[in-house]
Amino acid sequence: MRYEEIKTYAVNAGADGIDPSYKEINSLIRENLLHGTLPFLRDKPFPPDMNVITGRATADINSEKILLKASSIGATSTMWIYGADAEYLGLELKSSNPAEFREAVKKNPDFNCRPIVIQKVRERFSDRDMRSKTNVLNEGLCRDAQCAYLLDQFTEKSVEKVFNLRRLEAKLDGGQGMKSFLARKIIENRSEYNTGKKSAEHTKAARSNLVANIKRTSPVFREIVNKRNSDFKHYLPEQKAIYDFCYKRFLEQESGERLYVFSDGERERIEKSFATLLEKIEENPKISGIIARTIFDAYSFSQRLTHRNFSLEPIFTKEDELNRKSNTNRRPPDAFTRQDAVRSIIDEDTREKYKSRSFSMHIGEEISM
Known part of the structure; x- marks a missing residue:
């Protein structure tokens, strides 16, 4: 299977029926062992992974999935994006472009456009009263899941088209004057990964x-x-x-x-x-x-x-x-709008309209496994 279409999971789908993270990690390690591409053995380690929308790293077991995936397909970076957001922005997988896909496979025979699955643990918000529960850990928490892709898995043309300030501003219209801020933030994140200036x-x-x-x-x-x-x-x-x-x-x-x-x-x-x-x-x-x-x-x-x-x-x-x-680093209430705007590039109206193709695990809401 070439995975020509971007895959996403429905809102609040949870992770039922999806393999736990450790199984995906085991599979990726097998692939890397088979082809001699274990990322831990690289002469120069990848920088920490980055969600190109938020600028954040996963900072949990998901980071190892991203690292293993990047190494196995010969990716040049560990910049990534959720499938729902890639679809919304108009990114196109290389597998949908025969010529570019063949070129990628020519460089690395193991290249593919299969996503990895980012999994997070969260509280079951539908049932906050845990006093009647006998097993708080199992009954009070659940796993969310969403597909994620490395930027290297998308066509160069679609990446350059999407990560253009004017095009992003036109696409990201949240209705509250935040489109310019969001667009610039995304451009800055991609630049930061490549230069590391701000993280110095x-x-x-x-x-x-x-x-x-x-x-x-x-x-x-x-x-x-x-x-x-x-x-x-x-x-x-x-x-x-x-x-x-x-x-x-x-x-x-x-x-x-x-x-x-x-x-x-x-x-x-x-x-x-x-x-x-x-x-x-x-x-x-x-x-x-x-x-x-x-x-x-x-x-x-x-x-x-x-x-x-x-x-x-x-x-x-x-x-x-x-x-x-x-505790002086607590945000004042009036800073909420700008700081939290980067949690999702999809406004609520769009999220409701495309809820079967969107995701409830808001971008940037990084919860450790």
């Missing part, structure tokens, strides 16, 4: 925190060691190898610098570890989530290493820390 201070702070945290004299050094040991407590040898390798690559991705040198033997060991775990999963499907959990643990560990004082929260500077403590 962030990566600088991340590097500084990492250096400070891992010093043996650091007040959080013992906490860091204990955290790693805690993660390792019930790990198989293959998990330990994957964890140690991946968190270092994630650190390089976050800090924007080459921090470690891996030998050919270490790289081969990682490939073998992934292959071994996949074999164990085939033998015992009950442990199907073992790889996804290991990667996510490594990702979470790497994120905390770049936070000030190894904090759980994304605190990168002393100013961030003071703001969080004093």
